[in-house]
Amino acid sequence: MxxxxxxxxxxxxxxxxxxxxxxxxxxxxxxxxxxxxxxxxDYLTYWDYIHLDTLLSLQNPKTSFPDEKIFIIYHQITELYFRLILHELEQVTAAPHPDIKFFTARLDRMIRYFAHLENSFDIMVQGMEKDQFLKFRMSLLPSSGFQSAQYRLIEFMCTDVVNLVNEKDRPAVGNQPVEAMMDKLYWRSGATELATGKKTLTLQQFEAKYIDTFSATIHQHQHDNLYQLYKKYYEGQAEVKQRLRQMDTLSNVLWPLAHMKSASHYLEKDPEDIKATGGTNWQKYLPPRFQRIIFFPELWTEEEKRDWGKAAFLRG
Ligand code: HEM
The missing domain is CATH 1.10.287 (Helix Hairpins)
Incomplete structure (x- = not known):
């Protein structure tokens, strides 16, 4: 012109x-x-549009160990990816009857986000000095990634609450009201002291802040979480089935295994393991083969479910 x-x-x-x-x-x-x-x-600038100054002002270490910044930033990156996953879950659950093209495209996005999280977890495992980590973590007690509310919201929007109950309690609470099932959520049992059954402080604080939000989310998505949408609209359709299986594998086996590698790397020490900041018995709590959380149980064979999280599962 x-x-x-x-x-x-x-x-x-x-x-x-x-x-x-x-x-x-x-x-x-x-x-x-x-x-x-x-x-x-004024003209819009890049830095104002994405609130760059605010974003870069949110990394405030508790100690002067330089690697604590890596720990904070990687947690923030993960929470942003969780936000993206929730953004997709909100869209598919809000659509009255998502058509299959829309549904599978959203599933592909979620799979991509989870795959990135799994692939990038080495930033934690390899990317910090062990000596520094073991020191600065003491300033972070009793907080833990266990208290990630977005992680729980993703679970509630993916599946029926019964599938998030402690495996041994699932048959007993399967037909009970949501509240009874909420009492038996796997992470609530995982963060109690075995001897006394007392909740850890990490769990008490987490519940005090979020339990009402969790209850509201579970009720809201009882009939339109991903598993319900599958059963209602796409049962048996190969392109949906295959994507949901990928999603289950990434969220409930591959990411948990990548994450667990960091606990093993930093906290496994002879003769006694180092305690987790959130107070769980992490060797029993973190491995997917013990928790056996499966979002879409109907999509797996009995054999696959039996081998959930084991080496045999990963080969298969
Ligand atoms: C050096 C890095 C890390 C170590 C050693 C570590 C360790 C642990 C441990 C021991 C637990 C069990 C709960 C407890 O008792 O504290 C846990 C739970 C958890 N962490 Fe991490 N973590 C690391 C990094 C991360 C990052 C970057 C995230 C991202 C948000 C994260 C998210 C979570 C979540 C969501 C749980 C709960 C898992 C579940 O309930 O199945 N962690 N972590």
Whole structure:
């Protein structure tokens, strides 16, 4: 476009002004005042658009060990990916009957996000000095990634709450009200002291902040979580089945195994293992072969379920 064209009022520009006038008039607004606003407002910048200064002001270590910053930032990156996964879950559960193309495209996005999280976990396992980690973690007690609310929300939006109950309690609570099942959620049992049954402080604080939100989410998605949507609309359809199996594998086996590698790397020590900051018996709590959380149990054979999280499962 030459400078003559840039400064002249073209028919196209007039048409645009006309449309704007109609839009603002429909709301009883005066276009001319809004045009004044446009005249005085600044151009949008990249840094303002993505709130860069705010984003980069959110890393505040508790100690002066440099590697603590890596620990904070990687947790924040993970939470942002969790946000993206929830964003997709919100879209598929909000659609009255998501068509299969929309549904599988959203599943593909979630799979990609989880795969990135699994692949990048080496940043934790390999990327910090052990000596520094073992020191700065003491300043973080009793907080733990266990207290990630988004991680739990993803679980509640993917499956029926009974599938998140402690494996041994599932048959007993299967037909009971949601509240009874919530009492037996696997992570609530995992963060209690075996001898006394007392909740760890990490769990008490987590529940105090989030249990109402969790209860509301479970109720809200009882009939439209991913598993329910599958059963209602796509039962037996290969392209959905295959993606849900991928999602189950990534969220309930591969990411947990990648994550567990970090616990083994930093906390396994002769003669006695180092305690987790969240107070679980992590050697029993973290391995997927013990928890056996499966979002979509109908999509797996008995043999696959039996081998859940074991080396045989990963080969299969
Ligand atoms: C050096 C790195 C890490 C170590 C050693 C570690 C260790 C642990 C341990 C021992 C637990 C069991 C709960 C407890 O008693 O504290 C746990 C739970 C958890 N951590 Fe980490 N973690 C690391 C990094 C991360 C990161 C980067 C995230 C990302 C948000 C994360 C998210 C979680 C989640 C969601 C749980 C609960 C898992 C479940 O309930 O199945 N962790 N972590």
């Amino acid at each position: 030459n400078s003559m064209e840039a400064s002249s009022v073209t028919p196209q520009l007039l048409e645009q002004v006309k449309k704007l006038q109609e839009k603002y008039a429909a709301m009883g607004q005066d276009l001319s005042s809004y045009l004044d606003g446009l005249l005085y407002s």
